[in-house]
Amino acid sequence: MRFTPIAAAALTASSAAYASPLQARAATVDELVGYAAGTTGGGSSDGTTVSDCDALTAAAKAGGVIKIKGTLKDCGIVKIPADTSVLGVGSDAVIEGGGFQVRKVSNVIIRNIKFHLAPEGKDLVDIDASTQVWVDHCDFSSAGLVGSKDTYDGALDAKHGSDLLTFSWNKFHDHWKVSLVGHSDNNESEDSGKLHVTYHHNHWENCSSRLPSIRFGTGHIYSSCYIDNPTSGVHSRMGAQVLVEASSFTNSSRAIITNLDSDEDGFATSKDNVFDSESDTSITQEASLTIPYTYSVDAADGVCAIVEKSAGVGVVTF
Numbered sequence: 443m444r445f446t447p448i449a450a451a452a453l454t455a456s457s458a459a460y461a462s463p464l465q466a467r468a469a470t471v472d473e474l475v476g477y478a479a480g481t482t483g484g485g486s487s488d489g490t491t492v493s494d495c496d497a498l499t500a501a502a503k504a505g506g507v508i509k510i511k512g513t514l515k516d517c518g519i520v521k522i523p524a525d526t527s528v529l530g531v532g533s534d535a536v537i538e539g540g541g542f543q544v545r546k547v548s549n550v551i552i553r554n555i556k557f558h559l560a561p562e563g564k565d566l567v568d569i570d571a572s573t574q575v576w577v578d579h580c581d582f583s584s585a586g587l588v589g590s591k592d593t594y595d596g597a598l599d600a601k602h603g604s605d606l607l608t609f610s611w612n613k614f615h616d617h618w619k620v621s622l623v624g625h626s627d628n629n630e631s632e633d634s635g636k637l638h639v640t641y642h643h644n645h646w647e648n649c650s651s652r653l654p655s656i657r658f659g660t661g662h663i664y665s666s667c668y669i670d671n672p673t674s675g676v677h678s679r680m681g682a683q684v685l686v687e688a689s690s691f692t693n694s695s696r697a698i699i700t701n702l703d704s705d706e707d708g709f710a711t712s713k714d715n716v717f718d719s720e721s722d723t724s725i726t727q728e729a730s731l732t733i734p735y736t737y738s739v740d741a742a743d744g745v746c747a748i749v750e751k752s753a754g755v756g757v758v759t760f
């Protein structure tokens with residue numbers, strides 16, 4: 443394993459404040475845990491606050507700490523540079539009709555932003571050939587499960603050998619193809635040994651598929667809530683190693699599946715999850731992965747109440 447575990451608590455944004463009330467839980471709501479540990483983004487400066495597209499585009503050229511205030515509509519796809527944090531102010535920072543691209547960079551943090559409706563065929567957040575990225579307390583959605591599943595691309599995708607990622611406390615809803623990790627069966631040479639990703643305390647509702655889909659990589663999914671997802675949930679493929687732990691699945695078809703739509707199956711282990719009668723699994727090969735960091739699990743039977751309240755925007759504010 444290439445990464446060095448680092449005390450993550452010391453590295454989170456110092457300006458973050460807790461919304462209240464917060465329910466009792468094991469996991470801390472404002473802490474970077476998992477494969478992206480050590481990510482510091484733009485550090486702890488006050489940074490630049492932007493409230494229109496021109497200011498965002500200019501700030502994104504400079505990097506550092508960028509704070510988004512209010513709704514920014516139709517800004518297109520904004521490239522986020524290395525060593526940058528993009529943080530939503532308060533509880534109503536919105537990127538609508540646009541998205542972020544994190545490409546060929548390292549050390550990026552994105553928190554407390556509502557992303558809605560990417561331009562057609564684009565991702566809301568696209569992580570490409572990049573490492574050390576933490577996406578936390580965001581909200582991702584499109585128009586819902588209407589129209590063509592291919593009109594909108596991913597909500598939060600990672601590909602081309604990206605690595606060391608943590609996606610925590612996000613809400614994903616009303617979107618077709620949500621989170622793709624490893625975009626092609628043909629990309630083994632660049633993805634093998636990469637694509638380590640932690641997903642924890644996320645809420646997935648009214649989503650069709652890729653919750654997430656992981657090829658070749660290593661996924662750790664824990665303490666997450668899945669509700670009303672009609673097509674497929676956690677999808678391990680092309681030899682990916684995935685541990686799904688302490689998560690709750692309600693009315694979520696193929697909640698965990700390893701044999702779907704790829705030349706080779708993936709591996710998955712289901713541990714301490716709860717499934718209702720509408721949520722089935724299809725696991726053809728057990729995973730064998732060792733999680734190299736410490737983390738706090740909230741049990742599956744109470745996790746939906748926790749993430750409904752404490753995932754998404756307006757919880758950790760800037």
Ligand SMILES: *[C@@H]1O[C@H](CO)[C@@H](O)[C@H](O)[C@H]1NC(C)=O
Nearest residue numbers: 625626628629630631632633
């Ligand atoms: C990854 O897949 C893309 C097709 O999506 C292809 O263009 C590219 O050459 C592949 N790269 C590697 C290193 O396999």
Ligand SMILES: *[C@@H]1O[C@H](CO)[C@@H](O)[C@H](O)[C@H]1NC(C)=O
Nearest residue numbers: 583586614615616647648670
């Ligand atoms: C899911 O969709 C239903 C209607 O189809 C809607 O009532 C509900 O609010 C949606 N859930 C979320 C989290 O958006």
Ligand SMILES: *[C@@H]1O[C@H](CO)[C@@H](O)[C@H](O)[C@H]1NC(C)=O
Nearest residue numbers: 648649669670671672673693
């Ligand atoms: C299950 O989810 C589907 C959408 O994914 C929804 O149409 C249906 O009403 C849900 N069933 C129940 C019992 O909530």
